Amino acid sequence: MAAIEGFWAVVPAGGAGTRLWPLSRAGAPKFLLDLTGSGRTLLQATADRLGPLVGPRLVVVTGVRHAAAVAAQLPGLPAAQLMAEPSPRDSMAAIGWAAAVLEARDPSAVIGSFAADHLIGDQGAFEACVREAVEVARTGLVVTIGIEPTQAATGFGYLRAGQALAGQPTARTVEEFVEKPDAATAARYLAEGTYRWNAGMFVVRASLLLDLLHEGHPDLASGLRALAADPALLDRTWEGLTRIAIDHAIAEPAAAAGRVAVVPGTFAWDDVGDFASLAGLLPRPPGAGADAGPTVLGDAGLVTPVDCTGLVVPGSGRVVAVVGLDDVVVVDTPDALLVTTRERAQDVKAVVDALKAAGRTDLT
């Protein structure tokens, strides 16, 4: 199928992925890494996935320190479509800036925001969802793609779907967005069947996005539109922009106002938040059973496991031997080594905090 006319993908490429340290660093954030051994980084895989939907209409918004790396990873991306933020101002400023630039270029443009560091399993199902989302967005709604939960995950935000939208194959209204739940609440969400994971994918007319933003945050909306009109304002005005997430600035108030729809996504999706998540996403060796040793990201020839399961990343060229540990996580890099468990994968952040506190910015 052809790309969708007038539809632009906006890819905010930010966030260090602290819980994936020592693979991810401030200078080598998650989206620049090939975390699946596919030969493509998460950013490249995101661009690959969006290509059939948008053709050349891809905009990446990233921090100024990562702009050169993004350009190198996406050699076909025109310079005008690589927007470098002087500093992080959260997702609303990033996506809103792109929306303002695209609105100025094409007042009827529809944009879709897609994180640079998520994984998606079924390309065909993803494309079908986005195509429906664009159709619904053109009726004047904010549209999100809500992922069908496969487990009672506590690491994701959720949304609650309401009535079916007339005239659309699968879209429904969104009753509300909710924050990451505790385990009991997550179990209830899964059981009730009306909750979807909020994957941060928003499809909306650029002008509607900015108009909705203007209702709650007029200074921010005006600032972004002024910036689109005069790029020379960037260094002077960027630091003064309100720091807020798009969920709080747009999605939640618009849902309360009945202006958000959801297209349910039945494809596999993950934000690869930590090594436990990554371990679950990586392919197992062909024919490998549960006791076939750890999943290896990298050269399996470097790993010597004895009675061991979990995830091993041999990233320094050294041999890694693991004996008698289940669900272990071993990540070996040239200057830092992490040993933990899948259960404690969330707590890797504490290591990064400790290293920062010790002044080891070279390692974080």
Next chain:
Amino acid sequence: MAAIEGFWAVVPAGGAGTRLWPLSRAGAPKFLLDLTGSGRTLLQATADRLGPLVGPRLVVVTGVRHAAAVAAQLPGLPAAQLMAEPSPRDSMAAIGWAAAVLEARDPSAVIGSFAADHLIGDQGAFEACVREAVEVARTGLVVTIGIEPTQAATGFGYLRAGQALAGQPTARTVEEFVEKPDAATAARYLAEGTYRWNAGMFVVRASLLLDLLHEGHPDLASGLRALAADPALLDRTWEGLTRIAIDHAIAEPAAAAGRVAVVPGTFAWDDVGDFASLAGLLPRPPGAGADAGPTVLGDAGLVTPVDCTGLVVPGSGRVVAVVGLDDVVVVDTPDALLVTTRERAQDVKAVVDALKAAGRTDLT
């Protein structure tokens, strides 16, 4: 106190210490390593410990490939007292060769064999034991130093002590030597109170050692005495010598014949057989409680522990972060990394076997 006239220490320096991989390698065996962070290798600490007892009368028997390293670590050792075996022929050939050379030099010489890679806690108690052992050896017995068990260890051989020897402060007869026991047997040995750990320390007149050897293995005894008389025979005859441990060749049959005595040793002793043993031997940081994080062998500034106990060896200069693991063992070296637990420390041998099978002799 002065060194003991006519008493020679024989230090067989062999054995790779496979279960201490990747610190120990075929080319860097246990005895050449500083495993305690004291600044002295196990071999050097052994020589230091024996110095007050023997003065300059120290002989080291080692493999030809390690002779240069031994000489470098013991710069005061005369070349004539560094005996290089062309190949490993087990402990009887190593100690018997030294005995034959010393017998030729001094027919009344008493020798004591002391492994190059054991740790001993109380120098004063050790010296007192050896001095008594030499006295008893001069009465025409084989004397061993039997360590008072502090736990039901299954990793050591034992001996059973009998009657007190008349006229000696603490020495007793030895009823028998027994192999490494299972856990139930070890518990019984500990409860009975008459068993001692066989630390492989034998004190005996060199000529008696060779005469006893001649009773059971005349070819080996004759071969060693011939070698002492004519060192030029070494390359021609060494490979033909019987491969047998001194326990089987001398200690067990002599005990059965009532010709072995034991001086009980109440000092701390360990053969540092694996990382579990090493972890228990290393000093804790001052004031550190049980939850103070792992024991670190090396630069503690390189280790970032979060909810972790066990042993960490940061041996490559890299930062080592460990999160949420108890009794873990992490050994980081420039070309190989080991992750295991204290409980599974014995199984490190399986890694070395696997690497050898994979042809990675560079790493073993």
